[in-house]
Amino acid sequence: MEHKLLRQDISALLIAGPTASGKSALALEMARDLGGEIVNADSMQVYGVLDRLTARPDAQDLTEIPHHLYGHVSPGTAYSTGIWLDQATQAIAAIRARGALPVVVGGTGLYFRALTGGLSEMPAIPDPIRTELRARLETEGVEALHAELARLDPLMGERLRPADRQRILRALEVVRSTGRSITEFQGRGGARIVDPDSAHCIVLEPERPLLHARINARFAAMVEQGALDEVKKLISLDIPPQHPAMKAIGVSQISDYLAGLHSLDRAVELASTATRQYAKRQMTWFRNQLGENWQRLHL
Known part of the structure; x- marks a missing residue:
């Protein structure tokens, strides 16, 4: 990519793309040339142990350019978009304080949405409820959880398709934990950490x-x-x-x-x-969810 296409006053560089699209290599090149530090936006690369299986940057890359939020979470620890956003916010603030450019790279679309659009303030889910419902999802199936959601939160039960596993699980976690519908919390938007109008946003779309x-x-x-x-x-x-x-x-x-x-x-x-x-699901999400602020590159 021609770096001269970048404005000189950008607040951050965001690079999204499907797995194996070359986004990590591009982030490393641009962080090197633009005086940046890299922040992970991939929900699997946060976990320790799975260095190779999640294609995390290797030791040489990690040494050459500062990297943040890679492999810092135990595989047995619960992790969420909200936790990532809190940690990414702190990392980006520290990078800017050092006079460097935050380069956020990854394939998890929800992370970029949270970063640029704010995140609804969701309640904390007690571990026993989270563990119980995730176990039931595997043993009883999503239909049983959808039926329970329809009983406890009829609005969300009607809104969500029975096959929408993750959203059903999340909505049921919230109503079981608080006695209130997830819709009450979704209307409380959080702060926007990166303004897409002041950032340079790239999404890779390889053939x-x-x-x-x-x-x-x-x-x-x-x-x-x-x-x-x-x-x-x-x-x-x-x-x-x-x-x-x-x-x-x-x-x-x-x-x-x-x-x-x-x-x-x-x-x-x-x-x-x-x-x-x-990768196909990722590309479909990026195509439908990332707006005109995003420059699309066919590498």
Whole structure:
């Protein structure tokens, strides 16, 4: 990208894109050239242990340019968009105080939405309720949770489709914790941390054949670079299967290989397919949710 396209007075540089799109490499290049520090906006790269499997920057990159919010969360710890936003806000303020440019990069669209549009002030969910409902989601299925939501919060029960797992879970957590509908909290918008009008916002949209080739090559490389050992360590922590870290792409496929359910080649094939499907969902979200402030690059 031509750096001269950037205004000299930007408040931050935001780089979004699907997995394997090259956004981390672009962020590193631009942070190096523009005097920036990098802030992670990927919900899986916050977790420790899964260095290779989540494609976190390597040790050399981390040494060359300051990186923030990478691998700092234990895989067994609950983490949310609200927690990320609080930590990203602190990191961005500290970067600006040092006279550097915040470069926020990642593939989690909700993080960018929270950063540029504010986040509704949601109540804290007690761990017992969170754990119970996530376990029931796996054992009873989303239909049972949707039925309970319809009973406790008829408005949200009618609004949400029975297949909308995460939103049903979130709405049920809130009404179970507070006795009030999540709609009461959604109207309380939080502060906007980065004004998209004063930032330079980029979303990468690689051509599909190129992206698929990158995904296939990258997962095979992850296996060669230690992904199997990462999954073994994750399994040893005895984390509940419904926890987000356990849903990182590659964990279930490699776990099945380690259990003798299929070959390593089959695990790589299944994980690569899941990654391509995830990248497609990311691109659809970015296309529909990121507005005219975002410059779209086809790398």
